[in-house]
Amino acid sequence: MIFALASRNALLYLAAGLFFTACESDTATKSETDQPSQNPKKAIVAAKPAPLNVSVFLEYSGGMKGFMPLQTAANPSTEFQQRVGDLFTDTYANSAVAQRQFFLCLEDSISKPVKYQQMMAYVQGEKPKEAALGTELPDLLNAVLARPAASREVSVVVSDFIYGPKNGAPLSQIKNRIRIALVEASKAGLAIAVYAETSRFYGTFHPAVKAPKASRQLGGERLPYYIWVVGPPALVARYTRAALTRPTAQYAGFGLSLGKVPAVAVLTGLPAKSALLPTAGVSCDGMNGAACQNLDVDLDGGAPAEFTVALNISALSPAWQQPAFLAAQLHLQVAAGTTAAIVPGSLRAVAQAAGPLAGYTHTVRVRLSAVASGSTALRFVLPAPDALPGWVGQWSTENDNQPAPRTYRLTEVLAGVRASYPAALPPVFTAVLTLNKE
Numbered sequence: 001m002i003f004a005l006a007s008r009n010a011l012l013y014l015a016a017g018l019f020f021t022a023c024e025s026d027t028a029t030k031s032e033t034d035q036p037s038q039n040p041k042k043a044i045v046a047a048k049p050a051p052l053n054v055s056v057f058l059e060y061s062g063g064m065k066g067f068m069p070l071q072t073a074a075n076p077s078t079e080f081q082q083r084v085g086d087l088f089t090d091t092y093a094n095s096a097v098a099q100r101q102f103f104l105c106l107e108d109s110i111s112k113p114v115k116y117q118q119m120m121a122y123v124q125g126e127k128p129k130e131a132a133l134g135t136e137l138p139d140l141l142n143a144v145l146a147r148p149a150a151s152r153e154v155s156v157v158v159s160d161f162i163y164g165p166k167n168g169a170p171l172s173q174i175k176n177r178i179r180i181a182l183v184e185a186s187k188a189g190l191a192i193a194v195y196a197e198t199s200r201f202y203g204t205f206h207p208a209v210k211a212p213k214a215s216r217q218l219g220g221e222r223l224p225y226y227i228w229v230v231g232p233p234a235l236v237a238r239y240t241r242a243a244l245t246r247p248t249a250q251y252a253g254f255g256l257s258l259g260k261v262p263a264v265a266v267l268t269g270l271p272a273k274s275a276l277l278p279t280a281g282v283s284c285d286g287m288n289g290a291a292c293q294n295l296d297v298d299l300d301g302g303a304p305a306e307f308t309v310a311l312n313i314s315a316l317s318p319a320w321q322q323p324a325f326l327a328a329q330l331h332l333q334v335a336a337g338t339t340a341a342i343v344p345g346s347l348r349a350v351a352q353a354a355g356p357l358a359g360y361t362h363t364v365r366v367r368l369s370a371v372a373s374g375s376t377a378l379r380f381v382l383p384a385p386d387a388l389p390g391w392v393g394q395w396s397t398e399n400d401n402q403p404a405p406r407t408y409r410l411t412e413v414l415a416g417v418r419a420s421y422p423a424a425l426p427p428v429f430t431a432v433l434t435l436n437k438e
Contacts, residue, residue: 051098052238053153054091057144058084059105060122063160066203066218067225070125077124080199080225084158085123087227090243091156092116097242099153105140137163137413138181145181145230151188154231154239161226162208162400162408174409178416186420189255191233193240193317194414196250196395198222198405208408209401222405224395233257237315244318250391251319252414255421256384256428262312263380263431265292266363269356276363281305285436295378297371298438304369306343310350310360311380311431320428321361323347326382330364333379337372338435371437378433384425388414 058064067080077085091100102119121127144155163174185192201223205216229236229244233256267284270276282305284292299305313321320326327347334340346365350357357363366378388411396410407413 049238050152050232050235052096052235052242053099053149054097054156054239055101055103055144055147055149055153056088056091056119056156057103057105057158058119058122059140059157059159061105062204063162063206064225066201066205067160067199067223068123068125069202075202078200078202079197081123081125083197083199084227085120087156087158087243088116088119088123094242096238137161138177141178141181145185145190150184150230151190152232154229154235156239157228157230159226159228160224160407161228161410161413162206163413174412175416175419178413179419182417182420185230186255189232190230191236191253191255191257192417193229193236193244193254193256194252194417195227195229195244195248196224196391197227197248198224201403205403207400207403209399211401213401216403218403221403223403224405224407226407234315237317240317241314247318247322249319250389250395251317252389252392252417253317253320253385253428254417255425256317257426258313258315258429261315261429261431262360263293263433264310264356264360265295265433266308266310266356267292276308276365278307279303279305282307282368285434293432294434294436296436296438297368299368299371304367306365306367308346308363308365309380309431309433310357311362311364312360313382313429314361316428320382321349323349323362326362326364329385330380330382332366333377333381335372335376337370338368338376338378339370340366340368340378343367368435371435373437375434375436378435380431382428382430384428386425388418 060068067078069075069078071077071081088102091097100116102114102116104114104119104122118127140157140159144150144157147155182192199222200220201218202220203218205218205221205223206214207216227244229239231239236256237258265278265282265284266276267278267282281298281301281303283296283298285294285296295307297305327342327345330342330347332340332342343365346363348363350361350363353360364380392411392414395406396412397404397406397408400406400408
């Protein structure tokens with residue numbers, strides 16, 4: 001539970017250094033190995049990507065401790081302990097992570113280092129230490145992102161993210177206070193990915209709404225918790241692929257833009273009866289028909305032509321790689337005089353990435369009914385969601401005093417995140433092919 005420890009104005013004055021006196025830390029470093037060049041005579045080599053450094057923050061407050069009971073034969077681990085334990089282990093052990101730090105947020109007087117093993121002991125309920133009161137939500141976000149390294153690394157925050165302001169701070173200002181807490185993240189162009197989960201909870205539950213009961217004893221009821229991943233978009237994508245591979249329907253992404261992604265028209269190299277093969281009227285302008293980005297199109301016969309495009313969107317969050325999500329969001333942009341559409345039900349994940357589909361994650365079928373003269377672009381565009389996902393409203397409540405898998409005013413919290421970014425967001429990705437009318 002995130003309780004108020006600071007005054008109403010503490011958000012604007014909270015120093016990053018004070019946050020680290022409230023957290024225990026440990027750094028484990030593992031350098032990424034350089035890949036030797038396959039051509040020693042080649043003068044130009046590809047630039048090495050920025051190292052993936054990760055800092056993990058676990059709030060260990062009274063409201064969070066119930067997710068982490070001591071495990072016994074009669075009391076197996078909670079979903080939180082399984083999920084977060086896997087996340088921390090993947091962060092610690094995955095070779096894709098160059099440096100990792102763990103911070104256990106307790107009370108101001110505790111500042112000893114925490115190693116991965118110690119962090120896991122807290123997660124598994126093996127530490128008898130009393131939990132702290134907690135930190136007010138905007139202050140927690142502000143402190144995490146005020147660190148000098150925050151703009152160059154991935155910050156992972158695990159908390160129930162219950163907004164509980166001290167001294168009756170105006171609840172009407174939730175959105176604005178979250179927005180102010182994220183000012184530096186917005187200026188630095190950082191992306192935010194939010195994953196929502198539920199877990200059984202054993203212990204004292206401290207709701208934001210204190211009437212009729214300021215606290216309740218729970219014995220396994222399900223409550224929500226959240227994993228926030230913040231950092232440069234490319235690093236957030238890499239960390240997601242390394243440690244958050246399990247899809248979840250409760251996901252929200254902000255500021256995630258990958259630019260152009262690889263795409264090719266799949267024209268050859270498939271079984272003769274494959275549904276992915278093109279119809280008459282489409283051929284490749286070039287030598288390699290199996291991986292074509294320049295298409296010759298002849299529709300003189302009057303019938304539409306169809307062909308399949310392979311996309312590599314492995315850098316997206318698993319939630320945004322789901323075919324149902326893509327089918328609802330992905331659309332085409334074409335020049336005047338060109339008529340094209342995605343064939344309904346054709347967007348699929350690649351089952352076996354071999355042959356012409358090697359290196360690609362999804363296929364989608366395109367139907368061409370008309371093509372403009374000359375050479376024109378066919379663009380696949382995944383727009384950034386402008387509105388909050390539907391699940392956010394379902395998980396939000398105005399009164400959390402009765403325990404349920406809902407979070408107090410979650411809609412306003414995430415509305416503050418959305419407001420931290422420009423009204424017009426760039427596309428999540430584009431993929432471009434060229435059409436040449438014959």
